Amino acid sequence: MILITGLLLLALGVLLTPATVSAVGAALGVPVNLGGGQGAARIWLLKLIFITMGLPLLVYRLRTTTRLRWLFDLSIGLVLLVVTLLAIEGVFALLNSRRPPAAAPGLSTQFSAPYVEPDPDLGYVLKPSIWVTATQTAGDTIIYQRIYTTDALRRRLTPVENPIGRQQFALFFGGSFTFGDGLPDDATLPAAFGRAAPGVMPYNYGASGYGPQHMLAQFQNWPLPAQVSQAEGVAIYTFICPHVNRAIGSMDVINTWGSSMPYYRLEGNQLVRRGDFVSGRPVLATVYSLLGMSQTVAYFGLQIPRLTEAHYALTARIVAEAAAEFERQFGSNQFYVLLYPDSSGCAGQIQPQLTQLGLRVLDYSTLISREQANLWQPDGHPTAAAQQIVAGRLARDLQLSPAGAAAP
Numbered sequence: 001m002i003l004i005t006g007l008l009l010l011a012l013g014v015l016l017t018p019a020t021v022s023a024v025g026a027a028l029g030v031p032v033n034l035g036g037g038q039g040a041a042r043i044w045l046l047k048l049i050f051i052t053m054g055l056p057l058l059v060y061r062l063r064t065t066t067r068l069r070w071l072f073d074l075s076i077g078l079v080l081l082v083v084t085l086l087a088i089e090g091v092f093a094l095l096n097s098r099r100p101p102a103a104a105p106g107l108s109t110q111f112s113a114p115y116v117e118p119d120p121d122l123g124y125v126l127k128p129s130i131w132v133t134a135t136q137t138a139g140d141t142i143i144y145q146r147i148y149t150t151d152a153l154r155r156r157l158t159p160v161e162n163p164i165g166r167q168q169f170a171l172f173f174g175g176s177f178t179f180g181d182g183l184p185d186d187a188t189l190p191a192a193f194g195r196a197a198p199g200v201m202p203y204n205y206g207a208s209g210y211g212p213q214h215m216l217a218q219f220q221n222w223p224l225p226a227q228v229s230q231a232e233g234v235a236i237y238t239f240i241c242p243h244v245n246r247a248i249g250s251m252d253v254i255n256t257w258g259s260s261m262p263y264y265r266l267e268g269n270q271l272v273r274r275g276d277f278v279s280g281r282p283v284l285a286t287v288y289s290l291l292g293m294s295q296t297v298a299y300f301g302l303q304i305p306r307l308t309e310a311h312y313a314l315t316a317r318i319v320a321e322a323a324a325e326f327e328r329q330f331g332s333n334q335f336y337v338l339l340y341p342d343s344s345g346c347a348g349q350i351q352p353q354l355t356q357l358g359l360r361v362l363d364y365s366t367l368i369s370r371e372q373a374n375l376w377q378p379d380g381h382p383t384a385a386a387q388q389i390v391a392g393r394l395a396r397d398l399q400l401s402p403a404g405a406a407a408p
Contacts, residue, residue: 131147146182168199181377263277368390
């Protein structure tokens with residue numbers, strides 16, 4: 001009976017895969033969602049438990065055999081190791097539960113309808129031609145209610161005066177600071193730039209949570225020249241420090257929203273796309289997901305990996321590839337990297353990497369500070385006033401005349 005039980009547990013551990021779980025769920029009429037690294041991590045955790053518990057039962061009879069006694073000892077050692085790890089997790093789970101609650105209620109943002117959808121090239125994209133209300137609250141207090149509008153080409157709508165009379169374009173790429181989280185359509189960075197440079201038509205290709213790899217994937221997969229009415233112009237990529245974590249697919253990115261984001265890596269001196277952060281590196285994604293479930297990791301607030309020069313170099317290389325695509329597709333080298341205010345903590349690491357690759361860098365990291373409370377929303381995103389300051393400086397630095405001519 002002990003042997004049979006051990007065999008059953010081992011068989012469960014070996015046969016347990018996302019495919020078999022999904023098949024059993026389908027047979028029982030129960031939907032099973034194992035997408036992303038979290039699902040794979042849970043499967044591997046169950047596999048480990050089943051195999052660890054089944055192995056000592058399978059070799060139980062060998063405990064009295066001198067020559068093979070080590071197999072039994074090893075299996076018991078594995079059981080004790082797993083039990084010890086689970087006990088440690090239990091202790092830190094208790095400690096986490098006893099932590100005092102936050103002094104202020106956490107921020108929560110709800111949307112009147114989903115405004116993003118899955119995409120095989122970018123992981124997720126804005127829905128085309130939608131109108132959605134974003135409501136951010138802190139407990140029962142409403143922080144803001146804003147309307148987000150997109151056009152037919154999945155871009156945040158950028159209303160400007162006299163669009164037909166604008167002779168040049170400005171393509172804006174980036175994450176939520178470019179998209180304009182918490183701001184109406186006419187208060188985003190591209191919209192503010194459109195007012196500061198009345199001869200230039202701004203286009204907003206940013207989306208919340210995007211990193212530099214999304215910009216590169218947009219250049220590689222979207223017909224951008226066909227989406228722009230003007231023949232000449234500039235491209236601006238808005239960089240903030242969290243973009244490095246997004247570019248490398250760090251643990252916090254993988255375990256929140258970024259498992260399906262584009263995965264680029266350097267192979268030799270060649271930048272190549274290897275699917276997304278789960279399909280391109282399934283083992284690491286599973287490890288990150290397991291660590292993300294750990295109460296011990298949560299207690300110490302560990303962020304993995306620790307950023308190194310190589311991570312900044314990879315980020316810069318992704319941006320450089322996007323700049324090269326811009327020049328190839330638009331016949332222009334007017335590509336700029338804007339280090340957004342409050343990125344001073346990493347500007348010293350990323351700027352040398354960017355300039356070494358020949359990129360034009362606009363260092364606005366100290367243009368405004370966090371001490372200027374009216375320039376930052378409660379969740380850390382810039383206000384309309386902050387965007388106006390940055391846009392005005394950008395228009396002056398690009399030496400844009402009222403007619404919209406950019407300096408060479």
